[in-house]
Amino acid sequence: MRNQHTNPASRLRRLARPAGLALSALMVAALAGCANYAGIHSDKQIAGAGDYAATQSIPTAQGRWPSPDWAGQFGDAQLKALLAEALQGSPSLDKARARVAAAAAVSESANASTLPQVGFGYSWNRQRFSANAMTPPPYGGSWQTENKAVLGASYELDLWGKNREALRASVSALRASEAESEQVRLTLGTAVVRAYNELARLYALLDIARDEVAQRAAVLRLTDGRVRMGLETEVEKRTAEANLATSEVAVSALEGSILRTRYQLGALLGQGPDRGLAIARPSLGAGDEVRLPDNLPADLVSRRPDIVAARWRVDATLHDIKVAKAEFYPDINLSAAIGLDAFGFGRFLRAASGTVAAGPAIHLPIFDGGALRAQLKGRYAEFDFAVASYNETLVNALADVATQLADIRATDAQIANAVRSDEAARRALALALAQYKAGLTTQLTVLNAQTNALASAQAVANLRMARRDRQIALAAALGGGYADTPDGAAQVALAR
Known part of the structure; x- marks a missing residue:
């Protein structure tokens, strides 16, 4: 006599054979009736660097790309420490790291969709079955305990690569998030260095302003002596006092600007404003020679x-x-399950309590009111937007490099002229003071010489700091030492 308690695995094999035939027939019918995306495409392409004329604006000079520690070229140990502190504790970088972690989680989830899913479940249920319903005696009208344990597995065949492409999309999105995180690092580091350079500029101007106070105080003393000797009037004395007060106001204004810049640096470091008060005066050097790398x-x-x-x-x-x-x-989708299901614990582990299920599940889009076509059009619109954003970013990057280089060259020429003007103004002021002491000229001549000397000294200081600021901006425009790995280069092709 044939064994009526057939092994569950044998049942599963018997179920799988007709399921395979049914699956083949359903696939043929499905492909014949699926929706259509004909006519939906894009003709947009990302631009290459050679598509934009830049050889005249960005001449190469066998230079080097910035290194990751490009700020070290200015020779200020405190700046290096401040950069490390900012990159360690900035909330902006914490936000960027969180975005990368979120993108990584999405990628892991997409990878899970490409793998088989296996699960186990157990349930215990105590129930009184109706004597007048579908459950026959002896169970109808009695209390029964149902024990059920099922081990199930499912797998999406992914014949059309949907899950694989979703995984690749998530990996690309993760790489984009990582690059954006590096952009945040670069932006933050550049902001710290530029604010630090601004602090150096304000200190240089403060030195000039304090020298001006000392000079005008000396003129006031000379004028006061000349008034007592009857060589000057009270008008000249009051004028000298007013000029001294104006110079003292300039000193106070610069001290206030220095304080605000310190607070700004404290915020950039991810700390409170008091952190900025502990920053010593900058001691920045001129930096490296500016030469652009080849094949830029x-x-x-x-x-x-x-x-x-x-x-x-x-x-x-x-x-x-x-x-x-x-x-x-x-x-x-293919699914299979094997388990045990019985009333009571006594029969639960018997072979007769075995249960087996297997079969395919197919979802076929035949008519959806145009929802799938609309979704694909939206994806192509996102692609067109991403291409336009890339091209815009590339154009702006080339313009950024060209602009910073042009500003540096122009500033170099201005500095040379400003230095000559400053030297002449200093000599004129020294001569005017000597003549005023000897009574050979008027106070007005001295005041004019002082004004010219102050303006020329400020111009030299501002130009030198501006030149370094442009040098900082150029390092950032060249990527600040970042380099995408060769194996990570995105292979972008035209979508059809």
């Missing part, structure tokens, strides 16, 4: 984190388009 436009696309991030965003949208296209085809 072509290499810039992998040296600036904002360009790299934009490129990865384009790549992610390409995979999203393929996901949207796969939605037009049927989803095919």
